[in-house]
Amino acid sequence: MTRIPGAPMPDSIRHGLRAQQHPARSVACPHCGAKEHRPCTSRSKTRQMPQPHPSRISAWVRATAVCPECQVEPGVPCHLDGRELRDGAVHPRREVEAREVAA
Template sequence: MTIRRNAPMPDSIRHFMRAGQHPARSVPCPHCGAAEHRPCRILANGRILSQPHPRRTSAWAEAVACCPHCQAAPGTPCHTDGIPLLDDVHARRHLEAKEMAA
C-alpha cells in the first residue's frame, strides 16, 4: 500500500476538516505572508499564532462581505468620503462577514 501525502480531497470533505479554523485563514495574510489555510506566524521568531493577524481578518472581511456602512461591494476596500481606508475595513463589515461565516 502506498501512502500519498498530497492526495486530492473533495471540497465537501475539506470544509469539514477545517471547520475548527478561523474563516480568515481562507485568504493569504498580508502581514506575515502566510499562505491560504496556513496559520499566521510572528516574523521575528517564526512562532505560530492561534488567531490570525488583524490585517488578515480585514482582508477576509473585504473579500467576502459587503460593507453596510459605506456600501462597498465584496473585493473593494471600504472608504470614507471617497478616500479608501488603508489596510482596514469598517467594524460593521467585520460583523457582516462573521454573520455570513456562521
C-alpha cells in the same frame, strides 16, 4: 513500498475539517506572508500565532462581505468620504456581516 495517492478530498469534507479554524485563514496574510489555510507566524517565522493578524482578518472581510456602511462590493476596500480607510481597514459592520456569512 510505493505510496499510491488517494482521491482528492471533496470540498464538503475539507470544509468540515477546517471548521474549527478562523475563516480568515482562507486568504493569505499580508502581515506575515502566511499562505492560505496556514496559521499566521511571527515576523521571524519562529512561532505560530493562535489567531490571525488583524490585517489578515481585514483582507478576508474585504474579500467576502458587502459593506453595509459604505455600500461597496466584496473585493473593494471600504472608504470614508471618498478616501480609502487607512492601512486597509474595514468598517466594523462589514466584519460583522462577514462573520454572519461564514457561520
